[in-house]
Amino acid sequence: MADVLVLEAIRKSYAIGTPVETEVLHGIDLSVRAGEFVALIGPSGSGKSTLLNIIGLLDRPTSGRLLINGGDTTELGDAERTRLRGHAIGFVFQHHYLISAFTALENVMMPMLVDRGRVDGQMEGRADELLEWVGLGRWRNNRATNMSGGQQQRVAVARALVMDPTLVLADEPTGNLDSASAEGVFELMRRINAERGTTFLIVTHNLSLARRCDRIIEVVDGRIGAGRLDALDRPGKPAH
Template sequence: MADVLALQAIRKSYAIGTPVETEVLHGIDLTLRAGEFVALIGPSGSGKSTLLNIIGLLDSPTSGRLEVTGADTTQLDDAARTRLRGHAIGFVFQYHYLISAFTAAENVMMPMLVDRGHPDRQMEQRADELLDWVGLSRWRNNRATNMSGGQQQRVAIARALAMEPALVLADEPTGNLDTASADSVFALLRRINAERGTTFLVVTHNMALAERCDRIVELVDGRIHAERA
């Protein structure tokens, strides 16, 4: 299997060149292979969010090498990074960030609309296919505000898959859900991983969910403290 993500000696500092310069990531090495489902755990302040932002190409490392689907992102300009992010990486957050005035189908279409600039029938078909896949065909025309928390997160997952990304970054995707809904959403992520071969990196504080992943990576004080299968 090919590497979907490869980090080599990733460091991140803030306030560089000032008396309060602080390094928050200290030489991170991490590889995710195609089809892996990996949990990223660690205490608050360990650098998880900073690392996820760098992997998601929302921020840049101070030094080190970051490859996404074989592309060395440190050699890309902003436009190329944006294109790569839009096509190769999907995002699922703790809060769904759906557009409340839009229907479920319209929310799922948004990444495609941003990419192509105008709606078309192919986008609608893709949105319908994904909503069916996450079990929400009946709710395609419902606005986000007229759905339960679990349903909203399923729409967010469908949206994350709209561009068929190789990698999905999920930041506490079940954090706002009750136990039953959290279990259902996590089971959906695992099914997507198994049936579509999508690679997942899931940040979670829920150790019961982390133990259901293929591998657990623990981050402590900006360093990988441990990895275990």
């Protein structure tokens, strides 16, 4: 199975050339295959957020190579990176970041509107399809402020999928939800992964959810850990 994401010797430093230069990522190597559902874990300050920003093309590494869908992003200009990010990568954050004055349908359509610059019937049909998929078809015309936290996060998941990305990056997607809503959102993402083949990389502090992923990648002090947590309490799952 092809790799959706490949990182080769990724390093990231801040304040380069100054007395306080600090390297946060120290030669990260990892790959994620198409259709995987992967957890990214690690303590605060381990470099997870920096790594996620680089994977999401929101920041550039100091050195190393990042390949998305087999294409090297190293030499891409800002406009090319923005276009690739908009088409190949979906984002789900801890906070849903919905536009409160917009309906669920309008929020889901927003990435397509940004990409195309205008609204058309095809966009509305695509957004409707995804709202049905996440169980919110009847709430299509509800404003975000009139929805529960779990419903808002489901809208955010639909929005992340609207450009049909090969990779969804989810940063603590259940962190602001009660346990029942968190379970519902996690199960939704697992179903999307299983039925649509979308690849997920999920940053989480919730080890019980991480252990239900296909694989766990642990970041420790800016390096990939030894994988000991991948085997912990996961019978039959080999360490990676």
